[in-house]
Amino acid sequence: MSYPEYILTLSCIDQRGIVHRVSGFLAEYGCNIIDSAQFGDAQSNLFFMRVHFSSENPTLADEVLRVAFAALATSMQMTWQLNDAAKKPRMLLMVSKIGHCLNDLLFRYKSGLLEVEIPAIVSNHTDFYQLAASYNIPFHHLPLANGASSEAKLSQEKRILELVETNNVDLVVLARYMQILSPALCIALKGRAINIHHSFLPSFKGARPYYQAHDRGVKLIGATAHFVTGDLDEGPIIEQDVARVDHAMAPDTLTAIGRDVESVVLARAVKWFVEHRILLNGNKTVVFR
Template sequence: MTAREHVLLLSCPDRPGIVAAVTATLAAHDANIEDSQQYKDSGTGRFFMRIHFTDPTGEADWHALLEPAAAAYAMEWDVRPAAQRCRTLILVSRFGHCLNDLLFRWQSGNLDIDIVGVVSNHEDMRGLVESYAVPFHHIPVTAATKDAAEAELLELVEAEQVDLVVLARYMQILSDGASRALEGRVINIHHSFLPSFKGAKPYHQAYDRGVKIVGATAHYVTADLDEGPIIEQDVHRVDHRMAPEALVRAGEECESRVLARAVRWHAEHRVVLNGHRTVVFA
């Protein structure tokens, strides 16, 4: 990405002229469209679009230039430099496979985010995190200290100007207050193919039901447990010979892949909320 490249992401009530209004504005200022994707949801009557474009000078104020079209069509929208990296804070407990995958992808240049720190309610992952030269923050959580721990977490989010919080198998439930404070900025990986097997020990629930596939779901966090808008899912085939522990091992790779995709798509400004669902321009 260059400093001249931008991404426009929008949604609005569908009506004629939306694409024309946006592209005319870009053309009037000599911007070149590199990629454009759009979608109309016939069920909700909403229109969604993502445009990746190049500014010939790199100096235009695209928020000001696009505001008239956005206002005319009642858009929910954002435009930002394509190279702008998402300042990311990862939360983890004692399962490190998703954390390690994100750290490796980031360090190897395959995930364009800035990991500003890792928070854990345990010390288990400190060595792994510090081996990547990433700050590790131990914030213990008990029933008696949960409010204070969340306050410390939110202070860290503000101090580090965090754009995205990733729950990489963080085995604590965020309170309603924290969920609202971070709305639209928290992605969770749930080790199940939601909406099946919510809550604790989903692989054991799956084993009890004799499933033939296990899966993972990356979703935005809301105050309703495991009910947030789904960004990405994947599955892994299993059979009757596999004990719950084998299902856990089979699911870990799936969890890592799914979470990495969701984080990448969010960071690249490819995800738009559509009520309780998402539109993903992958």
């Protein structure tokens, strides 16, 4: 017999008895813990916990469980979420003219490696409308001309936010979307928008960063996935990785290696998000892998 499964994530001031009270609550309500992870941050004095459990009481309604846990959470001043493990998060993808991250995420989605629903792909260019059609995903071309006025940018971002809201989007992924989001949109998407960039920032800004890196003789290239904030490319880091390169590699080789790293790093960050493994800890994250 299969039972409904949930994923509980929480954070609160570190104090004695948190694990005992959470596990005791779940036992009292006929729930069985499948796996659990916790972390106490001595610097922030915060405690973080992720619990994957099944509800084995056939008479326990979902709303009753949530209301009951809310009382416990309030008594311990917890920030918490209780997610249905069977529900696939809804992810909106944004891209410009470079498609390696988009291609990778779509492949993982189609092959079942990424348990999500993708209701829309948004781009300020038309390069990938046929790719979107091949996956039967609606493609929304929202152009933004070079040097567009702030009014035009806000109008375009309003349409993006409308798509997020009408499609009940849980996560927005900037899969090499080469536009800076306004502070207002960053606030609206706080904690549910992920970006990817090469890890040379701020050393190699602007166009063709891997060519700039080649000119400087770098020995490591890498990528960073992070939450989007109003501080460009400085949001809480979720995942990073590097690849070693050497003097014999041409700029095009560095670019290809770098794009592979970007794709893998972004995919990991997205997977951890949809599995509810990422908790914000101020300007940092706690990731229960």
